[in-house]
Amino acid sequence: MIPPFDSRGLLPASPHGEGYRCTLDEIRQRLVLDLGSPAWRVELFAGLEKLTGMVWSMVPSAWWWLWGCFVSNHPEPLFGDLEVITAVVVVPVEDLPVRREHGEMLLHYIQGAEQTCRVDCAFVFEFPAGHELRLETVDALEMKYRDRATSGVTDHGTRELVPAGFLEVRP
Amino acid sequence: MKPVRPIEHIRRDLATAGAYRERYLARPSGDPLALMMREANEQEIRVLESELKQATAGELELTLLGPAYESHQVGIPLLTRILGNLQSTFRAVYRSRTPSGSVHREEATLSLVATAPGSFKVVVATPPAQLDLLEPAPLADQAIGEIIRLFVAAEEGQAGAVAPAWAAAQDEPVLKAMIRLSAALAVAQGSTMVRWHGVNTPEQLVRLRKEDAKDLVLALAGQPGREVVQVTGHLELGQDRPPRIRLRTAEDEYSAKVPTELLDRVKELLFGEVQATLIIDMKTSPTTGSPDTDIELIDLSEA
Numbered sequence: 173m174i175p176p177f178d179s180r181g182l183l184p185a186s187p188h189g190e191g192y193r194c195t196l197d198e199i200r201q202r203l204v205l206d207l208g209s210p211a212w213r214v215e216l217f218a219g220l221e222k223l224t225g226m227v228w229s230m231v232p233s234a235w236w237w238l239w240g241c242f243v244s245n246h247p248e249p250l251f252g253d254l255e256v257i258t259a260v261v262v263v264p265v266e267d268l269p270v271r272r273e274h275g276e277m278l279l280h281y282i283q284g285a286e287q288t289c290r291v292d293c294a295f296v297f298e299f300p301a302g303h304e305l306r307l308e309t310v311d312a313l314e315m316k317y318r319d320r321a322t323s324g325v326t327d328h329g330t331r332e333l334v335p336a337g338f339l340e341v342r343p
Numbered sequence: 344m345k346p347v348r349p350i351e352h353i354r355r356d357l358a359t360a361g362a363y364r365e366r367y368l369a370r371p372s373g374d375p376l377a378l379m380m381r382e383a384n385e386q387e388i389r390v391l392e393s394e395l396k397q398a399t400a401g402e403l404e405l406t407l408l409g410p411a412y413e414s415h416q417v418g419i420p421l422l423t424r425i426l427g428n429l430q431s432t433f434r435a436v437y438r439s440r441t442p443s444g445s446v447h448r449e450e451a452t453l454s455l456v457a458t459a460p461g462s463f464k465v466v467v468a469t470p471p472a473q474l475d476l477l478e479p480a481p482l483a484d485q486a487i488g489e490i491i492r493l494f495v496a497a498e499e500g501q502a503g504a505v506a507p508a509w510a511a512a513q514d515e516p517v518l519k520a521m522i523r524l525s526a527a528l529a530v531a532q533g534s535t536m537v538r539w540h541g542v543n544t545p546e547q548l549v550r551l552r553k554e555d556a557k558d559l560v561l562a563l564a565g566q567p568g569r570e571v572v573q574v575t576g577h578l579e580l581g582q583d584r585p586p587r588i589r590l591r592t593a594e595d596e597y598s599a600k601v602p603t604e605l606l607d608r609v610k611e612l613l614f615g616e617v618q619a620t621l622i623i624d625m626k627t628s629p630t631t632g633s634p635d636t637d638i639e640l641i642d643l644s645e646a
Contacts (some may be wrong), residue, residue, distance in 0.1 A: 251346035265376060279379070294383065297376045307370070308377045316363040316384070323355060331349045 173212055174202045174339065181245040182325055183337030189322050191237050191340030194325065195243040199339065203242060209226060212249045216257050217240050219289035223282070233267045239321045239338035243293050250326050256292045260317045262309075346614070350398050350542070357391045360384055362389065364461060400485050401469040401541040402456070405429075408550075409533015409593045416465040417425040424608075424644065429490075429523040431604055435520040436486040439513065451483070472542055482499065484541035491539050492635075493521065497559040506562035519622070519641055522563045522571065526620040526642040528556035560620070575646045578609070579616045588640060590619055597621060599638040608643050616646040 174194050178184045183192065194202075199220070204213045222240075227234050240258040241250045249255030261282060269275045285293045296312045299305040324336040365493050367381050405425065407417055437451040439446060448524055457466040472481030480488070489509075496505035510518050528535050534552040564571040576592035585603040588609055599621055601609055620642035626635045 212522055254346040285381075294387075297382075299376075305372070305377055306373055308367070308372070308374075308380060311363055311366040312380055312384075314361045315366055319359045319362075320356065326349070326352070331351075333352065333355070 174198055175337070177245045180214075180334065180336075182334060183243060183339075185322065185324070185335045186337050189318055191321065191338045193336055193340045193342060195222060195343075197340060199238075199341065202298055207245055207247075210247065211280045212255060213242065216249075216255065216290055219285075219291055220257055223285045223289040223291050223293065224341070226281055227261055227263075227278065228267050230274060231263050232343060233264045233268045235262050235343075236339055236341040237262075237317060237321045239323075239325070239336075239339060241325055244325045244336065246325070246328065248328070250328055256290045258292050259321075260294045260296055260313075260321075262298045262313070264300070265303075266300060268297075347398060348394070348532045350395065353391055353395045353398055357395065360388050360391065364388065390628075396471045397610045399471040399481070399542055401481075401487060401539070401544075402466060403429075403453075403469070403487060403540075404464060404466045404536075404538040406464040406536040406538075407531055407533065408536055409531075410613065411532035412463040415463055420644065421527075422463075422465070424642075425524075425535075426467070427604070428456070428520070428615070428642075430606055432517075432520040432524040433483075433489060435514075435517040436489050436537055437482055440482055440485060440518045451486075469541075480544060481542055482535075484544055487539055488541065488544065490521070490524070491537065491547055491549060492552050493525075493563075494537055495547070495569060496554075497525075497555040497562075498549050498551055500558075502553075502555070502558040502562040503565075507565055510563045511567070518563060519639070522560055522622065523620075523641045525556050525559040525563065526571075526573075529553050529560055530618070530642075530644060531556075557562065564622060570623045570625075571619060571620060571641075572623060573620050575616065575618045578612055578615055578619070580609075580613060588619075590617070590621075597638055599640040601640050605640055605643060609640075612643060612645060617643055618646045619643050 174192050175183060186192065200217055204217045206330075207213060224236070236259050238257060238259045241255060242257045246299070269278065279295060282293050282295050285291045296309060297315065301327050321338040322335065324333045326332070327334050356599060363384055367377075372378065372381075424597055434446070434451040438446045452470060453467040454470075455465060456468045457465060459466070469481075469483035469487060472483060492504075494511060495500055513521075524633055528551060531553060534550055535556070537549045537551060538546065540546045558569055572588060574592050574595070574597065576590045579589040579591065581587035581589035581598050586606060586609070588599055590597045590599065599619075619640055622639045622641055624637040626637060627633070628635060
């Protein structure tokens with residue numbers, strides 16, 4: 173569930189650096205409709221919906237972390253028309269498409285999502301607990317993406333990052 | 344197109360991608376999925392390094408405005424003259440601000456990164472600054488900043504108030520380079536719009552009319568006993584070593600020293616009708632007290 177924005181207009185940072193679990197419907201309600209549906213939020217959400225729809229159609233168990241200016245109550249985007257949602261999608265390996273070319277197509281789509289969906293999206297393969305390659309997933313998430321997701325939202329005036337909470341989106 | 348992000352953000356992303364890389368470099372793997380994640384990270388590091396390089400370089404845009412450029416064309420001799428003088432002024436100021444006085448060529452070399460219509464526009468970038476030298480401003484920013492400050496003074500009609508004090512504090516090569524640059528802009532038709540965006544400095548815009556540039560030349564050269572003249576005449580070789588030219592006008596004949604950076608232009612225009620800008624220094628011999636005149640060519644173009 174997405175908590176209320178704090179006095180800075182940001183989600184409070186979670187004590188353990190966890191993302192706030194939510195659904196796409198909650199995101200639409202809290203980050204688009206409740207904030208007056210400004211055009212930039214409507215457009216970014218439409219792109220997110222398109223990307224998640226495509227990924228979930230092939231890997232229904234995929235889950236996401238989202239952070240950045242969109243995950244705040246900022247009335248204006250930081251980078252104007254160039255604003256994107258920043259995300260990483262975590263793809264459980266046991267649910268990857270059986271046919272290799274389908275998997276490649278999926279990754280290709282994710283990597284091009286900044287242009288096609290306005291979501292700057294990275295990917296991480298999730299090897300299950302106990303798998304010999306589990307550390308690959310843990311390293312990517314813990315050394316790279318959790319740090320980025322918890323680094324917060326850029327202050328429009330100072331351009332410095334202000335620590336804030338982030339979202340974990342599940343189907 | 345990606346937005347220009349603050350340098351700190353790029354560095355943070357590089358740090359996290361680097362931390363992840365350190366982990367997997369210690370653990371070879373042949374698994375195709377693991378390799379795919381690692382390759383994506385390597386690719387991202389390459390992109391971030393390139394983004395950082397761009398973010399640590401200032402950008403200077405020069406737009407030549409006026410009827411002469413309305414067809415979005417400019418003569419190569421004029422363009423090379425302006426850019427060449429900009430480069431040599433930048434290098435001279437940069438070198439003079441370097442504590443050791445020694446500068447690697449690439450660290451003070453501007454790059455041409457774009458041209459565009461409008462009326463005719465060029466964009467040059469300063470070399471990327473070292474990350475630990477970004478505060479308060481990289482040397483390249485400071486050097487261009489000094490040039491821009493003089494342009495701003497000229498645009499505001501304050502060349503006479505600002506330039507002499509600046510000139511008095513400079514070494515001779517810096518001063519002459521700045522005079523040459525101003526002289527090149529003074530012969531451009533119309534005016535020159537300059538937009539400067541340094542790494543750590545807010546954007547500045549200056550519109551320098553040719554009259555402003557001419558005022559700047561005069562103000563920079565305005566020391567007692569020094570005069571800047573523009574003459575039109577026939578160019579001849581005066582002496583080979585050290586190089587001197589002879590310039591015959593309808594009324595006078597001048598013999599002037601030629602700085603190394605103008606040698607190629609002299610060769611190109613030799614025996615033709617030219618317009619030359621000369622600095623004339625009137626000196627008195629400290630031992631004999633006899634007067635002497637020293638003339639140096641600072642700019643040359645086809646008449």
